[in-house]
Amino acid sequence: xxxxxxxxxxxxxxxxxxxxxxxxxxxxxxxxxxxxxxxxxxxxxxxxxxxxxxxxxxxxxxxxxxxxxxxxxxxxxxxxxx
Amino acid sequence: xxxxxxxxxxxxxxxxxxxxxxxxxxxxxxxxxxxxxxxxxxxxxxxxxxxxxxxxxxxxxxxxxxxxxxxxxxxxxxxxxxxxxxxxxxxxxxxxxxxxxxxxxxxxxxxxxxxxxxxxxxxxxxxxxxxxxxxxxxxxxxxxxxxxxxxxxxxxxxxxxxxxxxxxxxxxxxxxxxxxxxxxxxxxxxxxxxxxxxxxxxxxxxxxxxxxxxxxxxxxxxxxxxxxxxxxxxxxxxxxxxxxxxxxxxxxxxxxxxxxxxxxxxxxxxxxxxxxxxxxxxxxxxxxxxxxxxxxxxxxxxxxxxxxxxxxxxxxxxxxxxxx
Numbered sequence: 001x002x003x004x005x006x007x008x009x010x011x012x013x014x015x016x017x018x019x020x021x022x023x024x025x026x027x028x029x030x031x032x033x034x035x036x037x038x039x040x041x042x043x044x045x046x047x048x049x050x051x052x053x054x055x056x057x058x059x060x061x062x063x064x065x066x067x068x069x070x071x072x073x074x075x076x077x078x079x080x081x082x
Numbered sequence: 083x084x085x086x087x088x089x090x091x092x093x094x095x096x097x098x099x100x101x102x103x104x105x106x107x108x109x110x111x112x113x114x115x116x117x118x119x120x121x122x123x124x125x126x127x128x129x130x131x132x133x134x135x136x137x138x139x140x141x142x143x144x145x146x147x148x149x150x151x152x153x154x155x156x157x158x159x160x161x162x163x164x165x166x167x168x169x170x171x172x173x174x175x176x177x178x179x180x181x182x183x184x185x186x187x188x189x190x191x192x193x194x195x196x197x198x199x200x201x202x203x204x205x206x207x208x209x210x211x212x213x214x215x216x217x218x219x220x221x222x223x224x225x226x227x228x229x230x231x232x233x234x235x236x237x238x239x240x241x242x243x244x245x246x247x248x249x250x251x252x253x254x255x256x257x258x259x260x261x262x263x264x265x266x267x268x269x270x271x272x273x274x275x276x277x278x279x280x281x282x283x284x285x286x287x288x289x290x291x292x293x294x295x296x297x298x299x300x301x302x303x304x305x306x307x308x309x310x311x312x313x314x315x316x317x318x319x320x321x322x323x324x325x326x327x328x329x330x331x332x333x334x335x336x337x338x339x340x341x342x343x344x345x346x347x348x349x350x351x352x353x354x355x356x357x358x359x360x361x362x363x364x365x366x367x368x369x370x371x372x373x374x375x376x377x378x379x380x381x382x383x384x385x386x387x388x389x390x391x392x393x394x395x396x397x398x399x400x401x402x403x404x405x406x
Contacts, residue, residue, distance in 0.1 A: 010333035014402060018340025021398040022347030025391035029270070029310075032391075033355020036384020037362035040377050044366025047373035054380055061387045068391035075344075075398045079406055 017078040024071020031064040091168040091176065098180025099160040102237075105184025106153020106191075109272070113146040113195020120199030128206035135202045138216060142198020145223040149187040149194070149230040149272075156183040156237050163241070171245045174254040178261030179237040182318075185265030185346075186233020189272020189353070193226035197279035204287025211290045218286055218297055222279025225304045229268030229275075229311040236264035236318050249328030255335035256326055259342020260318035263399070266346025267314020267353075274307040274357020281361045285368025292371045299367055299378060303360025306385045310349035310356075310392040317345040317399050324403070341402035348395025355388040 039057035043050050121139035125132045160180055165172055201219040205212050240261060245253060282300035286293045321342060329335075363381035367374050 007331045007333050010331075011336035014333060014337040014406060015340045015343075017398060018342075018344035018402060019347075021395050022344040025348035025395045026351030028391045029351025029353070029355040029388050030358070031355065032384065032388040033274075033352070033358040036355075036359040036381065036388060039384060040359065040363040040381050041366050043377050043380055044370045044373055047370070047376055050373075050376040050380065054383065057380065057384060058387065061384065065387065065390060068394060071391075072394045072398070079398075079401060 013078045013082055017075040020071050020078065021075040024068055024074075028065050028068035032061040035060045035064060087168050087170070090170070090173050091165065094173040094176035095160045098176040098178075099157040100180070101177070102153045102160065102180035102184040103157040105181070106150045106157070106187035109188035109191025110146050110150035111191070113191045113193065113276070114143040116195040117142050117146065117198040117202065121202040124202040124206035128209070131205055131209045134205050134209065134212045138201050138205060138212070138219070139198065141216065142194070142201060142219060142223065145220070145227065146191050146194035146198065148227060149190040152230055152234045153183050153187045156180065156234070159241060167246055169246050170250050171248060171253050171257060174257040175240050175245065178258045179240040182233050182240065182261035182265035183237040185262075186236075186268035187230050189269035190227050190230035191272070193272040193274070193276025193279075194223040196276040197222040197226070197283050200280040200283035204283050208287045208290060211286060211293070214286055214290060214293050215283055218293065218300070219279070219283055221297065222275070222282060222300060222304070225301070225308070226272055226275040226279060228308060229272045232311055232315045233264050233268045236260065236315065236322075239322060243322065248325065251329050252326040252334045252338055255339040256321040256324075259339045260321035261342070263314045263321065263342040263345045264318040266343075267349035268311050270350035270353020271308050271311035272353075274353045274355070274360075275304045277357040278303045278307065278360040278364060281365040281368075285364055289368045289371070292368055295371060295374055296364055296368050299364050299374070299381075300360070302378070303356070303363060303381060303385070306382070306389070307353055307356045307360060309389065310353045313392060313396045314345050314349045317341060317396070317403075320403060337402045337406050341399040344395050344402065345399040349392055352388050352392035356385040359384045359388065
């Protein structure tokens, strides 16, 4: 098996893409779960404000999602552009 | 320095056995320790119920132990089975099966310890609902064990499928990736499912009248929590059963290994996060049963958003397998 430089670079890009998206998914997953957890607790205490709480939860989660999207973008760049 | 293939297979089998039992011992020990700690607190609060609490502790610990018994079985198989016609793929199979079962047992072991601990505390508060608590604890811990069972299934398929007709080059990486996807992917779902079951036991002890809806929402929340483990299982099945054409490049192998790592690691966060969400939802429902409908809706919306990063990981893994 002759290993060439281009091949090693591609291999590293693929591994990097996998590691980027894999590790990058941990934080948003846990963080968004926590946001939703507190929203559930809050609605349990104050069901009338369910609409407001859901909106706040979704905005907070969207911000927390951004790092997951950064990881996705980097993974796609590594796979298709670099 | 060159050794015969039999030597490498034995090296890999012993290494795989060590990895399986070493990682596999982590989770169950933590979970059972947590259960015992909670049981001690429970007995100190209510010494006259120590019989029920002690029984519940032992039953809960036995369920948590099953994850590490799976790891023991795989370790024994790796140490004492003779595999005919070994190839270099067999070397990868040994290490992958060991890693898969070892990592896969962590989450279920930790997760199953939570409901058992909460059931012990619950019995010290509400001795009258001991039966309901035990039933709910057993249902919750059984769901926690499913990710470990996924890992066990993957390890068995790896060990007993004949891969010798596959080309060595990308297949070794697909095998390793399959083990990692299933094994790492089981961690988050196991822990997350345990968190949900913990508060459902607490909730039943607090408010025995709502035990039916608490158990239902627990199962719903746990089912969503399991999805990322199922993604891991899916990716590992694709990696094991898709025939990878022979190639002489290292990049084609790394793409398959990276797919396994991506899905496995990417499943951890959503699994835990969705578990945290469902834990609070179950707790809120046990306090305010009238708001069950809107709490369940928000729980599912929140879990769906938390799931999104797991889906990104699935997409990248599938792109790595099928596109690049």
